[in-house]
Amino acid sequence: MALAQLKARSWVQKISGVLRRVVTIDDSSTRPVHSWTTLNKTLHISFASLIILQLLSSDLMHSPWKPGRVVSDFSAFFFYFHLIAGCLTLFVLVCYFLLNLSEAARAHLYPWGRQGRADIMADLRQIFCQRKMQPAHRCGGLAGLVHGLGFLAAVGTALTGASWLLLRQMGFAPDLVHFVKECHEFMTTFVWIYVIGHVCLAVVHFLVEDDSHANG
Incomplete structure (x- = not known):
C-alpha cells in the first residue's frame, strides 16, 4: 500500500511538472478571494452531486408513460428517480440563487x-x-x-x-x-x-x- 501511494504521488508530481511548463499560477494576484459560507458550500455540493446523478441516470432510463412502449423495471426505476431528483435539484438551485443575490x-x-x-x-x-x-x-x-x-x-x-x-x-x-x-x-x-x-x-x-x- 505504501509503495502504491509512493508511485501515485510520483506520477502526480510528474504530471504537475508537465502542466507547470504550460501554465503557472499568478502568485502576485491582488483580486479578492470569493468567500464561501457553510450553507453556500452545502448547497453547492448538493446540487453538483444531484446534477451528476441526473446526467448519469438520463442514460439509464426509459419513460414508461409513452403509449405502446414496454420498459424494464430497471429503466422505469431510473425514470422515476430522474423525475424526483430533478425536482429536488431545481429546489436546491433556487435556494442557491436566492442565497447569492448580494x-x-x-x-x-x-x-x-x-x-x-x-x-x-x-x-x-x-x-x-x-x-x-x-x-x-x-x-x-x-x-x-x-x-x-x-x-x-x-x-x-x-x-x-x-x-x-x-x-x-x-x-x-x-x-x-x-x-x-x-x-x-x-x-x-x-x-x-x-x-x-x-x-x-x-x-x-x-x-x-x-x-x-x-x-x-
Whole structure:
C-alpha cells in the first residue's frame, strides 16, 4: 500500500511538472478571494452531486408513460428517480440563487458589467500571453463567468424538465410538450460540457497550484 501511494504521488508530481511548463499560477494576484459560507458550500455540493446523478441516470432510463412502449423495471426505476431528483435539484438551485443575490455574489457569478468584462479580458490575456492562471477562489473574472454560465445552464435544464412534467400532467398539446422535452435535452448538452470542463480544469488548477506550493 505504501509503495502504491509512493508511485501515485510520483506520477502526480510528474504530471504537475508537465502542466507547470504550460501554465503557472499568478502568485502576485491582488483580486479578492470569493468567500464561501457553510450553507453556500452545502448547497453547492448538493446540487453538483444531484446534477451528476441526473446526467448519469438520463442514460439509464426509459419513460414508461409513452403509449405502446414496454420498459424494464430497471429503466422505469431510473425514470422515476430522474423525475424526483430533478425536482429536488431545481429546489436546491433556487435556494442557491436566492442565497447569492448580494452584490458581491452577483459580481462573481455574473461579471457582465464593465469591471467584470475588464477582469475577463485580463484573465484571457494572462492565460494566452503570459501562460498564467488566477489562484483558486478569486472573485469574478473568467472563473466567475464560467461558474455563472454553468449555473444558468443547470437552472435552464431543471426548469425545462419541470415544465415538461407540469405541461404533460396538465394535458397540454403534445407538440408543445415534445418541444419542451427537446429543449430540456438540448440544455443537458451544455451541462455535460460544463461538468466535464469544470472537473478537468479544477484538476489542472489543483495540480499546478499544489506543485507551486510544494516548490515554494
